[in-house]
Amino acid sequence: MRVTTLDPISLEDVTDLEFAPFLIEGEGDHAIKIYFQTEENRRSYLEMEVHGSANSAGLRKIFDDAADSPITGTIN
Numbered sequence: 875m876r877v878t879t880l881d882p883i884s885l886e887d888v889t890d891l892e893f894a895p896f897l898i899e900g901e902g903d904h905a906i907k908i909y910f911q912t913e914e915n916r917r918s919y920l921e922m923e924v925h926g927s928a929n930s931a932g933l934r935k936i937f938d939d940a941a942d943s944p945i946t947g948t949i950n
Contacts, residue, residue: 883915
């Protein structure tokens with residue numbers, strides 16, 4: 875498991891790892907343990923929309939617009 879002490883919300887290093895909130899993304903050797911400065915930062919991270927997810931209407935629109943553009947090439 876990899877470990878990161880850089881809070882992805884504040885972009886500051888977490889130093890008090892004994893009491894810092896964290897979460898583990900993934901499983902096994904490919905898992906990553908992410909520490910946060912505050913529980914609020916942890917919640918903010920969990921609430922972020924992941925690009926490419928089923929709930930990403932904005933990203934889907936970007937790809938749809940590109941596909942409908944007359945200047946977009948084709949791979950066929």
